[in-house]
Amino acid sequence: MECLILGAGAGTRLMPLTDRLPKPLLPLGPTTILGRLVGQVASLGPDRVLCNLHHHAAAAEAYLASVEHALPVLTRREERLRGPAGSMLTFQDELAAADTVLVVSGDLYLGDGALGELVRRHEESGSELTVLAVEVDDGSRFGVFRLDDRGRPTALEEKPAWAAGRRSWISGGAYCLRPELLKRVPNDRIHDFGADLIPELLAERADVTLAPWLGRWDDLGTIESYRRAVLDELVSxxxxxxxxxxxxxxxxxxxxxxxxxxxxxxxxxxxxxxxxxxxxxxxxxxxxxxxxxxxxxxxx
Structure with missing residues (x-):
């Protein structure tokens, strides 16, 4: 398995916190958002973690060169942003040679076991793509799944107005996929999981599986959600x-x-x-x- 942690985003919703730091390098206890994710990936058995960089790439490279993590982190600059799914092309050769590809957004705060559950569900299902799915009280800020009467995804809609104030199953920002899907990712434009790849696969009735996660999950995209996660790390x-x-x-x-x-x-x-x-x-x-x-x- 190869794991790519997405680290190129500018973190505009977190400014001014990200004026000098890329979002994954914001502190979280004695480590960082990225360091915590690397530690969770390490328990799954890969030899390393891949991480694409763009916003404050030099600061990220200097930090990663000076701090030892649970796994070696191989970084590569993404000179032209290509979106979360498009970012896989930054490590195209490495990911294409893997049996399984795990992609994790670099701004997630996950309870222990979430990524393991995602990988387990993917291996059991044999699906082309498995998506970590979480249930929220208001789905209007996220990519929301439409489900059939058996709980299987039939469509994914980005930030739908109908999900405002409505309990919804959303894409949780972590994905497990077959490397063959890399062939579907265009190199000449931004390509997203939620806006492009997942809806395309569902429209074609491709085999997309959800891995429901009922434990801790937070998208650290706002100052309040980030502050809450940092303070929650102070477990005493x-x-x-x-x-x-x-x-x-x-x-x-x-x-x-x-x-x-x-x-x-x-x-x-x-x-x-x-x-x-x-x-x-x-x-x-x-x-x-x-x-x-x-x-x-x-x-x-």
Whole structure:
């Protein structure tokens, strides 16, 4: 198996958090979003992880060269963005030689076991493509599956208005596929899983399987969803209260600063005198000025 983690996106919905960092390199506990995903992939047995880069590619390359992960990470710059499915062509030779291809969005926060369940369901079904499917309360921001009376997918619609406020099964941003599907991906335009490849296969009545996942899942595409995931990683705290703090070894927190609730202070961050932080994330290299109060926020 080869695994591609998608790391080229600009993370526009997360700005200004992504002004200096690519989204997969945002901190998540003592590691990053990417590092956590690599650790989850490692349990599935591949020898390495592939990762395409574009936004702040140099920063990502420098970070990956300096930090050891659970698996070696082979990176390659995608000079011209080709969309999530099109990104597979960046590693076309490596993926074409695999028995199974696992593609994971680089902004997912998954409970342990989600990717293993996806791979297991794919191997059992023998399908051309298996999609991690999650159920949400409002499907209007996602790609929503239409299902037949046996629960099999018949269509996938991107951000449909009819799914607003409606509990829906959506594409969860992780895919397991046969490498032969690479031949369907065009090289001259953006090609997406949700907008292009999956609907095309379903329209042709190709064998597409869903791997339902009922555990933790979050798309870290907004500042609030990212902050929630970082604070949830502080497992000794609870959403309803209790203090749990992570201060990176290279961060500096003034002795007079007060940290309450769940607080994450990342590498090279500075928290000056008299600061009060509550349920807050301080990103790498950020400074919280003296006598500032931040509650339920992110500081970049």
């Amino acid at each position: 705290g609870t959403p309803g209260g209790g203090d749990a703090h992570y201060v990176a070894p290279t961060a500096r927190v003034h002795p007079s600063a007060r940290l309450t609730g769940r607080v994450h202070v990342a590498d090279r961050a500075v928290v000056e005198a008299g600061v009060r932080l509550h349920d807050t994330v301080v990103l790498p290299g950020a400074t919280v000025p003296a006598h500032t109060t931040v509650a339920d926020g992110c500081v970049a």
